[in-house]
Structure formats: C-alpha cells, structure tokens
Amino acid sequence: MPLVIHDLTGWRWVVWFDALGAVLVWAVRFMLPESPRWLAQQGRLAEAEAIMKSIEAKVTAESGRALPQPGPPSVEDPRAGKISEAFEPQYRTRTIALSVANFFQTVGFYGFANWVPTLLLAKGITVTKTLEYSFIIAFAYPLFPLVSSFLADRIERKWQVCLSCLGIAVFGILFSTQADAVPLIIIGAFQTMMNSWLSYSSHNYQAEIFPTRMRASAVGFVYSWSRLSAIFTGFVIAWLLGQFGVAAVFIFIAGAMGMVILSVGIWGPRTNNLALEEISH
Secondary structure (H helix, E strand, O other), X not given: OOOEEOOEEHHHHHHXXXXXXXXXXXXXXXXXXXXXXXXXXXXXXXXXXHHHHHHHHXXXXXXXXXXXXXXXXXXXXXXXXXXXXXXXXXXXXXXXXXXXXXHHHHHHHHHHHOOHHHHHHHOOOOHXXXXXXXXXXXXXXXXXXXXXXXXXXXXXXXXXXXXXXXXXXXXXXXXXXXXXXXXXXXXXXXXXXXXXXHHHHHHHHHHHOOOHHHHHHHHHHHHHHHHHXXXXXXXXXXXXXXXXXXXXXXXXXXXXXXXXXHHHHHXXXXXXXXXXXXXXX
16 A cells, blocks of 8 residues: 555655755755856956865865966867857767767666666566565665765776766676576666766766867757657667567667767767866867
C-alpha cells in the first residue's frame, strides 16, 4: 500500500522533496562568483579585480605559497557573443562534434539510470527486489564524483568523456548477462559510476572549449541536442526491450556511446593545463 502522510500520497512527497532541492540550488547560485573575464568584458573592472583578489587569496592560503607572477595580460575580444559565432570556421568543428556527442550521450545516461527497475523486471526479478537493487545501485551517483574529485584534473578532459562512455558500454553489456543479485548490484554500481563520470566530465569539457563571450549560448545550443534525443530514447528502449530483450537495449546503448567516443575523441580539442586563449584558437 502506498504511504499517505497528511492526505498526500508518497509519490507527491517525493516530488516536493525534488522541488525543495531546486530551491536550494537556486539559493546556492547567489553564492557563486561571476566570471572575472565576463565582468572585464562588460567594463566592470572593479568587480572583476575584487573577485580575482579573492580567488588569489584563497589559492595562496590553500597552497601555502605565494602565487607566481602573472604572464602577459590577455586581450579580451570586445565583441558581444552571438550564437552564430559557434558556426564560424574557428569553432564549427567542435560545435558539430559536441552536438553529436550530446545527442547520443543521453542514450547511455538515461537508458540505464531511468530504466534500471524495468530492466531488472525484464530479467525476471520481483518488484520488491528490483526496488531494493535500484536503491543500492543509486548510492554510486554521489560517491563517484566525490572520489574522482581528487583525480579529475589529472586526466585530459576529452579522454574522461571517452573513457566514461567506454565504461558505460562495457558494464552495460556485462549487466545484461547477469541474473544473480551480487553481480547485478556490483556491475550496476559501476555502470552508475560511469554515468556520473560522463555527466560531470562532459559538462566541464564543453564549458571550456568556447570563449567567455559566447560560452553560454554555444553550450546551450550543443546541449539542446541531448534534450531532443531524450524525447525519443525512452520509446526506442521500450521497443527494443519488448521485441528483443535486455541485451538488445545495452547493445543499442553501447552503439550510442561509440558515437560519443568517435565525435569527442577525433574532433574534440584538448583542454587540460591550457589557457582559455589557447583552447579557443
């Protein structure tokens, strides 16, 4: 029987908790500093300088040593950013590559995350056990970003995207071959970790490869392709599951992850340890 608290059924409380989380995130956003580059481009030099001093003081305190002398000042492009700039020769290749990557990455991320209970049911596991397994597997979502925060800057960002997609493909296929509880939970947890790795690495990566003046517009455009594919992914997975079973779902996911690997691996620029001016040219 569903739980009812104060005349509201359990699923409504779940939605309320999500809404409260969104309010919390909205409040946290006010605590984030604005980009000094963007402020400087807008002519708000005093604000940019104040934020830079705050960042430098924090880094000095954390590192325990004085910062090196700054290099030659960069010259910000005075133009206002436009979405059309993402299709100029300088950025066209990366815009197309990330559009393709975003279109297909949704298949791997939501294909597993949203369908774990259904996929387990299709393997003949009871509803009660399915919810129990899904609950345990979900703990990997916050765990992996916490652990990998110590390693994230040591691996080239584009290869993190590719490696996470490779992991999703491999662990997904392994997941489809299992029937026992322990391997399902272990492999499902690793699959969830790969999903989490893909999420934070891809968002970081695509924010780095466009200049400040048009970053939000360009990232918004390439990411919109993931929202478009999300419309159809559920229908395709439901059809594959019904017609061919769990294995077909994960073969489909693996193929989509292969497209992400090809697009980012071949056409995505490197970003680690490079200044924004170097990445943008």
